[in-house]
Amino acid sequence: MTPRRVVVTGLGALTPIGNTLSEYWEGLVSGKSGAAPITYFDASDFKTQFACELKNFDILDFMHKKDARKQDRFTQYALVSTQEAIEDSKLPLDTVDKDRVGVIWGAGIGGLETFQNEVLNFAANDMKPRFNPFFIPKMIPDIAPGMISIKYGFRGPNFATVSACASSANALIDALNYIRLNHADVMVAGGSEAGVTCAGIGGFNAMHALSTRNDDPQTASRPFDKDRDGFVLGEGSGTLILEEYEHAKARGAKIYAEIVGGGLSADAHHMTAPHPEGIGARNVMLNCLRDANLKPEDVDVINMHGTSTGLGDIAESKAIKEVFGAHLYTMNINSTKSMTGHLLGAAGAIEAIASIMSIQNNIVPPTINHKTADEEIDPKINFTFGKAQKREVKVALSNTFGFGGHNACVVFKEIS
Incomplete structure (x- = not known):
């Protein structure tokens, strides 16, 4: 069917x-x-x-x-x-x-x-x-x-x-x-x-x-x-x-966006730490894009899991480079946890809402509190540091990763 x-x-x-x-x-x-x-x-x-x-x-x-x-x-x-x-x-x-x-x-x-x-x-x-x-x-x-x-x-x-x-x-x-x-x-x-x-x-x-x-x-x-x-x-x-x-x-409903795909994966690595090479994060994004029938080049924005932990931020940054390649440098990346903190089991929901509102308003919220660059994270990536940025947002992806190596990714698209 x-x-x-x-x-x-x-x-x-x-x-x-x-x-x-x-x-x-x-x-x-x-x-x-x-x-x-x-x-x-x-x-x-x-x-x-x-x-x-x-x-x-x-x-x-x-x-x-x-x-x-x-x-x-x-x-x-x-x-x-x-x-x-x-x-x-x-x-x-x-x-x-x-x-x-x-x-x-x-x-x-x-x-x-x-x-x-x-x-x-x-x-x-x-x-x-x-x-x-x-x-x-x-x-x-x-x-x-x-x-x-x-x-x-x-x-x-x-x-x-x-x-x-x-x-x-x-x-x-x-x-x-x-x-x-x-x-x-x-x-x-x-x-x-x-x-x-x-x-x-x-x-x-x-x-x-x-x-x-x-x-x-x-x-x-x-x-x-x-x-x-x-x-x-x-x-x-x-x-x-x-x-x-x-x-x-x-029924003439207002439509915010279409939810076009979801991906799941496991790190199969450690009770609390992510895989150091971001293998689970890479796989979950690829699974999500495949489910949505989208190419990496279709994505405009990623709301990262981005928890502000030493291992997690580096592993996820490696993963997005592997999935998106050169297209990554044309995208906006952000972590709204810099503002809300980490809502644990509720994080995926409120961050999905942030992604949808970015599509609605063509605005990417910032990643705040960035003071010092980490040499292990590619400085050419646009993490939307400091203040919100206006741009056309047609496709937005949202990552969430949990203890036990559970990874989930959802992607939303402008309705057409």
Whole structure:
């Protein structure tokens, strides 16, 4: 059978640099940093004392306190960004066939805060078995797509993808294929994460994965910079409404872009480190382009995984040189993690949104905080350092890579 075309008809974003899609895009284009001292708990004894938290956000603006108490923050975030995306899509909830609408959601960790607090309470109560009845349903990653389907009555395919930092890109690829293969007409896809907790900061500190630039948090996330010292932990959520092209056209939907391909690969190398030659990153981009029936020369922009880690930035830079060759020097490359921090399982979703908005607006957001060139990274590559650049963007590719060697890549194209 001929795969059906799939387009994006709604977007929702809840990020450290903006609590709505428009605020997020404005933050990206202006080069805003979301990093600041941690406010959720006393981090004074931690090696890292800052993160990219949400700002001026109150879940009680979106749901009753009683309902909020039954959900971990990662599920709350998922419901908030999904509400915006569904409203943005103008999906006719009263008439759409809800048997043909599904939800696939990515979360690398899920309810980490819930798990942490329940264990702390257990220890504080002399190990007496007194647990919250919502402990398990608040914690499990698949509760987020479950709650979205319950809220809106969507009865199509429904599950969670868990592949560390590639989780929500995996969700997008699965959603794309369910529509392509005629198992659904509309899919809600994205990811959320709420890892800014004692356990999250402490755990990543123990791995030496986080920046410890406590004296200057706003410049701590510095992808491709020689003095980068780790990523900055972020939180939030991103939602995309994917829809079969003819279904979208028939209802007169606004179309942001077409999602034309997705690629997957594994490094098969190390628990946390990327393959030093970027083999998995190379393969995932080639797989994505092959799936989309595109050539490397068709791509205008790549939103890199670009976490601001020593090994990762170099390996990914090697990979893009191998895939794109001389064409690389005509492209724009960026890492929006320099502004948002690393949203772990939600990274793929919010970075896919950034790629789509680049196509919509013909603007490439910057990679901020670059101060010193790294001699191991080709200086001729245009990493869009410092400020946003205007250019025609017809095809945008987005990379996400996760612990365990999981790689996912999605590509979007101007609708034609």
